[in-house]
Amino acid sequence: MIDFDALNQAISMVFTFNTMLWLAIGVTIGVGVGAMPGLTATTGIALMLPLTFSMDQAAALGLLIGLYKGAVYGGSISAISFATPGTSEAAATVFDGHKLMQRGKGKKALLIALYASVTADFLSDVITILIAPMLALVALQFGPSERFWLMVLAVCLLGALSGAHFAKGMFSAALGLFIGTVGADPVSSVPRNTFDFWWLADGIHLIPLVVGIFAMGAMLEKVCELSSVRHKVQRIGGTFKGLFSMSGEGLSFREYLSCWKEMSIGLGVGTFVGMLPGLGSTVGAFLSYGIAKQASPHKKIGTGRIEGVAAAEAGNNATVGPTLVPLLAFGIPGSAVAALIGAALMLQGATPGPRMFELYPAIIYSLFLVLLLGNIFNLGIGRVFAFVYAKLGELPAPLLVPIVMMMAVIGAYAYENNPYDVLIMLFFGIVGLFMRSFRIPEAPLIITFLLAPQAEENLRRGLLINEGDWLATLLSSPLAIGLAIGVVLLTYISSRMRISERMMEISEEQLEAESKASSDRSSN
Amino acid sequence: MNFTRRMMITAIGAAGIAFASPSLVIADSYPSGTVKTIVPFGAGGGTDNWARVLASGAFDVFGHGMHVQNRGGADGTIGWKFMMDSKADGHSILLASPTPIMAALMEKNPPYDPANIKIPAYYSVMKPTLVGPKNKPYSTWEGLVAYLKDNNNKKLSIGGTITQLLGPASLLAQLGLEKRVILVPYSGTGKAVNDYLGGHISLVNVTTSTATGLAKDHAIIVNSTDLDYPEAAQKKLGPVPNAKSLGLKPFNPPRFIGMHPDTPDDQVKAMGEKIGELLKNKAVSKLIAKIGEDVVYIGPDQAQAQYQEVLAEAKKYLPLFQ
Numbered sequence: 001m002i003d004f005d006a007l008n009q010a011i012s013m014v015f016t017f018n019t020m021l022w023l024a025i026g027v028t029i030g031v032g033v034g035a036m037p038g039l040t041a042t043t044g045i046a047l048m049l050p051l052t053f054s055m056d057q058a059a060a061l062g063l064l065i066g067l068y069k070g071a072v073y074g075g076s077i078s079a080i081s082f083a084t085p086g087t088s089e090a091a092a093t094v095f096d097g098h099k100l101m102q103r104g105k106g107k108k109a110l111l112i113a114l115y116a117s118v119t120a121d122f123l124s125d126v127i128t129i130l131i132a133p134m135l136a137l138v139a140l141q142f143g144p145s146e147r148f149w150l151m152v153l154a155v156c157l158l159g160a161l162s163g164a165h166f167a168k169g170m171f172s173a174a175l176g177l178f179i180g181t182v183g184a185d186p187v188s189s190v191p192r193n194t195f196d197f198w199w200l201a202d203g204i205h206l207i208p209l210v211v212g213i214f215a216m217g218a219m220l221e222k223v224c225e226l227s228s229v230r231h232k233v234q235r236i237g238g239t240f241k242g243l244f245s246m247s248g249e250g251l252s253f254r255e256y257l258s259c260w261k262e263m264s265i266g267l268g269v270g271t272f273v274g275m276l277p278g279l280g281s282t283v284g285a286f287l288s289y290g291i292a293k294q295a296s297p298h299k300k301i302g303t304g305r306i307e308g309v310a311a312a313e314a315g316n317n318a319t320v321g322p323t324l325v326p327l328l329a330f331g332i333p334g335s336a337v338a339a340l341i342g343a344a345l346m347l348q349g350a351t352p353g354p355r356m357f358e359l360y361p362a363i364i365y366s367l368f369l370v371l372l373l374g375n376i377f378n379l380g381i382g383r384v385f386a387f388v389y390a391k392l393g394e395l396p397a398p399l400l401v402p403i404v405m406m407m408a409v410i411g412a413y414a415y416e417n418n419p420y421d422v423l424i425m426l427f428f429g430i431v432g433l434f435m436r437s438f439r440i441p442e443a444p445l446i447i448t449f450l451l452a453p454q455a456e457e458n459l460r461r462g463l464l465i466n467e468g469d470w471l472a473t474l475l476s477s478p479l480a481i482g483l484a485i486g487v488v489l490l491t492y493i494s495s496r497m498r499i500s501e502r503m504m505e506i507s508e509e510q511l512e513a514e515s516k517a518s519s520d521r522s523s524n
Numbered sequence: 525m526n527f528t529r530r531m532m533i534t535a536i537g538a539a540g541i542a543f544a545s546p547s548l549v550i551a552d553s554y555p556s557g558t559v560k561t562i563v564p565f566g567a568g569g570g571t572d573n574w575a576r577v578l579a580s581g582a583f584d585v586f587g588h589g590m591h592v593q594n595r596g597g598a599d600g601t602i603g604w605k606f607m608m609d610s611k612a613d614g615h616s617i618l619l620a621s622p623t624p625i626m627a628a629l630m631e632k633n634p635p636y637d638p639a640n641i642k643i644p645a646y647y648s649v650m651k652p653t654l655v656g657p658k659n660k661p662y663s664t665w666e667g668l669v670a671y672l673k674d675n676n677n678k679k680l681s682i683g684g685t686i687t688q689l690l691g692p693a694s695l696l697a698q699l700g701l702e703k704r705v706i707l708v709p710y711s712g713t714g715k716a717v718n719d720y721l722g723g724h725i726s727l728v729n730v731t732t733s734t735a736t737g738l739a740k741d742h743a744i745i746v747n748s749t750d751l752d753y754p755e756a757a758q759k760k761l762g763p764v765p766n767a768k769s770l771g772l773k774p775f776n777p778p779r780f781i782g783m784h785p786d787t788p789d790d791q792v793k794a795m796g797e798k799i800g801e802l803l804k805n806k807a808v809s810k811l812i813a814k815i816g817e818d819v820v821y822i823g824p825d826q827a828q829a830q831y832q833e834v835l836a837e838a839k840k841y842l843p844l845f846q
Contacts, residue, residue: 046567046594050576053811143724184598187709188845189627189686191598198605198635202597277718330721331737332714339568339714346573346733347814353737417593464708465681465725476724 003361010365013058014373022059023370026066027377031385033067034074035086037211038411041071042336049340057348058366062374064344065367068337069121069374072281072317073382076113080106080309081389082404084215084411088206089281091446092289092312094214099304110386111251112306113313116259118379120267120314121321125371127271128321135322136329139275144462145476147276149483151455154283155447156490157290166498168440175431176448179204186457187464199420206282207415208425209449213442215408216425217432219401224433226397251306259310262292262301266314274319277326277334278454281316286447288315294494321371327352328364554794559590560616564603564624566596569712570731573815574647574779575619578799581808585801599686599711600624604782605635612784614791621650622777623687625838630845638838641782642789643831644796646822647803648779651753652684652691653735653764654745655720656727663743665765672696672704681706683716684729686845687777691748692729693844694775694837695767707844733816736760750774754818775837778820780827796824 013019026048033044044067052060075090080097093113100109128135142150155173182193183203194200266288273284292311293301301308324341326334331353333339342352350360357364395403412425435442462473475481559582563575572594579590595603604624610616618641628634654668662668662680671677682692682705689707696702710716713730717738720728727745735744736757744761747753750768753761767774781799783792802808803819812819822830 042567046572046576046592050580053580140718140722143719143722145724184601184627186711189599189601189630189709191631196633199602201605201635202602277715326714326718330717331734332717332721333568334714334718336566336568339566343568343573343576343815346816347577347811349814351733351737351816355737355740416595418595461708461710465706467679467706 003365006361007365009362010058010369013056013362013366014062014369016058018056019058019062019370020373022055023062023066023373023377024381026063026068027070027374027381030067030070030072031074031077031378031382032070033086034071034090035077035385035389036411036414037078037084037086037215037407038207038413038415039071040087040207040415041068042340043415044071045337045340049344052344053347057350057363058370060344060348061341061363061367061370064341065370066374066377068341069317069320069378070381072121072320073114073117073313073378074385075316076117076309076313077110077385077389078407079214080109080113082215082400082407083218084404084407085210086411088210089285089316090312091210091214091282092285092315092443093309095289095302095443096305096308096312098218100306100309103304105304106389107387108251108255108306109309110389111383112256112259112309114379114382114386115251115256116263116266116310116313117317118375118382119263120270121317121378122372122375123267124271124274124318125321125368125375128325128371129368132325133329135271135275135325139277139326139334141477141479142276143476144458144465145473145480146483147278148455148458148462148474149480149487150276151451151458152487153483153490154287155451155455156487156494157287157294165439168438169444172435172440172442173444173448176445176450177452179209179445180449180452181456185460186453187460199418203453204424204449205415205421206450208412208421209428210446211408211412212425212428213432213435213445215404215411216429217436217442219405219408220429220433221436222397222401226401255306259307261296262288262307262311263314265292265295266311266316267318270315270318271322273315274322275325275334277332280335281319281323283450284319285312285316286443286450288312288318290443290447324367324371328356328367331356554791555586555588555615555798557615558588559586560610561590561592562603562607562610562616562618563592563594564596564600564606564618564620565594567594570650570817571619571621571779574812574817577808577811577815578619578647578802580811581802581805584805584807585798599627601627601631601635604628604638607782608636608784610784612786612788614783614787614795616784617644617795618782619647619779620782621687621779622690622834622838623685625835626686626690626842626845629839629842639832639835640785641831642785642787642792643827644781644783644792644824645799645827646778646780646820646830647799648817649749649751649820650687650777650779651732651747651749651751652688652729652775652777653732653747653761654682654692654727654729655735655738656743656745658741658743660743662727663745665746665770668745669699669701672701675704679704679706680726681708682727682729683708683710683719683725685710685713685716688713688729688731689845690777690838690841691775692727692746693841695746695748695770695772697841697844698772702844709845732757732761736816746770748774749776751776751820754813754816756813757816776834778822778830778834780831793824796827 033039075087076093079085079090079093083094083098085091097109191201269288270284273279289312299307323335323338326332327338327342333342350363412421466472563572565571575592582590595606600623607618625638628638662671686709716728719725739760744764747764747766
């Protein structure tokens with residue numbers, strides 16, 4: 001039931017010059033923060049929070065929500081332009097986005113990233129507004145057992161990301177699994193695999209890992225290429241001149257519409273992942289990307305396709321609205337960003353909780369309006385950034401490599417002002433180079449690194465609650481049983497598909513060999 | 525320049541005051557720059573909210589800003605170690621709770637000794653509150669005790685952060701019932717409440733502000749401290765038994781400021797006094813009320829001694845988490 005008085009009040013609060021200005025500032029800062037490797041939406045919001053103490057409610061929400069939306073999209077800009085994901089959630093965008101950039105289609109990639117982000121973000125906001133309490137109730141059904149199976153299911157779904165060589169994919173996954181175990185164990189906080197380095201007690205952080213594997217790895221590879229091939233010196237002046245021009249292959253409306261399937265997958269996955277506490281937009285992006293890749297093998301996602309960019313970006317931005325669901329429905333923040341927005345609401349005198357809709361309807365409606373308006377601002381401001389970065393990405397390699405390397409070092413340090421993160425990033429840069437040299441896919445490493453510790457945490461917590469009873473832990477509810485069956489079925493189906501794919505490849509190779517042999521015979 | 529008698533008396537007087545009360549002189553010139561404020565937890569949590577609220581009034585009281593740095597991870601041990609590695613010049617402070625104490629005590633080779641820290645002040649005390657479903661045999665404290673005493677009943681699981689779990693653990697241990705519950709540690713209150721609301725754990729121990737949000741539809745069972753809630757929270761929570769009313773020894777988990785153990789005592793004292801002033805600042809007080817917290821200030825004279833007591837309590841209940 002809509003409270004029209006509160007809605008009117010919210011409209012008069014939101015549609016003011018002050019609120020619009022702060023929303024624009026928030027999105028601008030957010031896109032900048034997101035595009036800078038190492039700086040995350042959480043960092044940006046935490047830094048801006050004290051500014052909101054003296055603001056009115058709608059302006060405060062405008063600044064913070066705008067920043068959040070901008071940052072989640074902003075990560076894709078440097079991911080596409082420099083293969084350097086600005087934020088961890090943009091790591092999945094690198095696979096196709098940077099390949100498009102290398103083919104001179106950077107502008108196209110950046111635009112599909114923007115449009116897919118805004119489309120999925122807007123629609124997930126609408127879903128949040130319409131059925132937030134219902135979504136929250138669904139999220140509550142996921143306890144430790146259910147979350148454990150969900151993680152296992154996600155890992156199985158992402159088998160597609162292991163690439164052409166299954167064994168290499170498994171090696172990458174095993175590496176991620178090991179890296180994920182470094183640091184304090186998730187239940188009793190006892191350090192393990194830290195090699196007696198106290199600074200590894202908190203494990204490997206996602207940002208230095210991602211920046212190292214993707215950005216530093218790619219740049220080290222470029223350094224090797226540059227040192228082995230004599231490059232023609234390019235005129236840099238001309239490149240800078242074209243920096244602010246609008247040239248470059250754009251995106252047609254038809255191309256945008258052709259990604260509807262991937263955007264829908266991103267919307268569904270992102271909305272679901274966003275409302276579950278603790279998973280986050282990185283999982284949303286990878287999951288959406290993996291499912292889209294499996295759902296449409298003919299599109300060859302992973303080879304530099306706009307559909308791949310659309311899936312990853314829709315998957316991460318669709319988590320933005322739903323991440324506020326547990327906060328609005330129960331007053332419990334599902335992520336660090338939601339906690340900060342909850343703190344801002346509290347400081348504005350509106351304590352998040354189940355009675356929020358009843359006690360502060362005008363603030364809730366303001367929040368909803370800001371969520372929707374933020375997308376429009378993101379669209380406009382994101383386009384400006386996209387054009388500039390698209391040109392920056394076309395800088396000649398001798399200039400681009402040191403810039404990106406510097407960005408990677410600054411980004412790794414800026415994440416927590418921690419010099420050890422720079423060391424970790426550099427180490428993973430070398431690992432990334434090694435993986436590229438041997439064509440080992442990076443995605444399984446990132447996925448298992450992200451999901452395995454969460455799976456372990458939930459399994460161990462489930463065992464603790466059930467006093468070590470494995471059966472009660474693993475099959476504690478119909479939902480857990482359903483997810484377990486899903487895992488078995490998915491593993492069976494995907495392995496069958498993989499076997500039949502391989503059989504077809506072998507028969508095609510045989511046919512090819514036979515026809516070649518017969519043509520050789522006839523020519524002789 | 526000739527020294528007149530009056531000038532001589534003034535100089536001796538000034539020197540006398542300076543020697544008699546060094547902290548008075550230090551308090552005027554201290555801090556001389558930005559105060560690095562280390563939060564050993566992630567952004568958005570209770571300690572982080574406190575840090576940002578305190579920082580908002582720092583210029584008025586310190587004459588300099590407070591630079592809040594989140595150094596989360598490994599249950600606060602990373603942030604604590606970061607403080608230990610900072611200069612002992614009185615310009616780095618840690619805002620902490622008992623969680624990093626417990627985390628360090630659990631380790632074989634901890635990166636620091638939690639006893640080796642200077643405590644200029646407590647700025648608040650948490651009031652861990654046990655929440656459970658309504659209409660269950662254990663919806664009240666008496667009912668909970670009776671339920672746990674009956675060995676035929678299933679064990680109850682209680683979720684919460686380590687600091688919050690110490691509360692009910694200490695109360696139940698005094699009644700010999702600690703083995704009848706399963707303590708389930710979580711990295712944040714939000715995750716614990718989510719599992720509680722979904723029926724995956726029996727009870728949850730939460731902060732005052734979370735308890736007020738749950739009060740309408742859930743039973744508020746016990747406050748494990750001997751302190752009253754802030755007035756606004758009290759209205760929403762209604763009458764809740766606390767350790768004092770139950771005749772049990774309370775566990776009052778502090779929110780405290782920590783400083784490097786080599787920090788000169790006069791600076792520690794001055795920082796404690798400045799924190800006291802900061803808590804009285806009008807704008808800061810207003811924001812503290814808005815985040816649903818209240819001030820429990822313990823100054824530099826008593827904070828260190830009280831901290832040692834908390835440390836002893838934490839050691840006592842450590843086996844429950846191992």
